[in-house]
Amino acid sequence: MENTSINEKDFTMSQLNAKYMQDENAAFSYLEDIIWPSGPVCPNCGVTDNAYALQGVRTKPSKKCPEGKIRHGLKKCRDCGKQFTVRIGTMFESSHIELHLWLRAIFLLCTSNRKISAVQLHQKLGITVKSAWLLGRRIRKAMPNDSTISKKTKLPEP
Numbered sequence: 259m260e261n262t263s264i265n266e267k268d269f270t271m272s273q274l275n276a277k278y279m280q281d282e283n284a285a286f287s288y289l290e291d292i293i294w295p296s297g298p299v300c301p302n303c304g305v306t307d308n309a310y311a312l313q314g315v316r317t318k319p320s321k322k323c324p325e326g327k328i329r330h331g332l333k334k335c336r337d338c339g340k341q342f343t344v345r346i347g348t349m350f351e352s353s354h355i356e357l358h359l360w361l362r363a364i365f366l367l368c369t370s371n372r373k374i375s376a377v378q379l380h381q382k383l384g385i386t387v388k389s390a391w392l393l394g395r396r397i398r399k400a401m402p403n404d405s406t407i408s409k410k411t412k413l414p415e416p
Contacts (some may be wrong), residue, residue: 263410273365278358286331290344291294300335301346309333312341349396359383363393367401 273279278288290298297307312334316326317353331343345351350360367374379390 273369274362279365280358282330282356282358283373285356285361286344288361289357290331293344293348298333298342298344300338301342302340302341303338305335305337308336309342310336349400353392353396355385355389355393359385360393363390364397367394367397381400 277284279285291352298309299306302307308349310333312329312332315329315332317323317329319326328344329344329359332341333343334341343352345357350357353360363379366379366382374394376391376394379385380387383390383393
């Protein structure tokens with residue numbers, strides 16, 4: 259009889275190789291499907307599913323990125339005319355860290371048996387220690403402290 263159980267390392271690697279953990283557009287689509295299941299909701303006026311996507315919009319040029327960075331997941335409300343993304347009102351708001359790195363950090367923190375330090379996040383995600391510390395702090399603050407949730411999210415043992 260063949261052993262079909264998945265060990266923790268294989269499970270972790272397959273999840274980390276998911277498209278939304280690698281690609282920024284896929285990360286925005288994934289998060290939009292979770293937060294807005296019935297269509298985009300404008301954080302300014304509260305209207306549901308009356309926004310359109312803005313394509314090819316870039317940030318202002320800087321020394322680090324002379325042509326400007328592409329603004330992924332940008333929407334514009336037809337009612338109030340304001341721009342917004344799925345990041346507004348979440349722990350991802352006002353962060354320059356790419357969304358797919360946030361999702362990877364959340365996955366690593368939730369599936370780890372032990373606490374992950376900022377230095378470990380820095381090494382695994384390729385960001386500065388200061389950014390990794392901020393990421394870890396925001397994620398831990400958003401996570402519930404209830405031990406029953408951590409029991410439910412445990413990975414199967416090999």
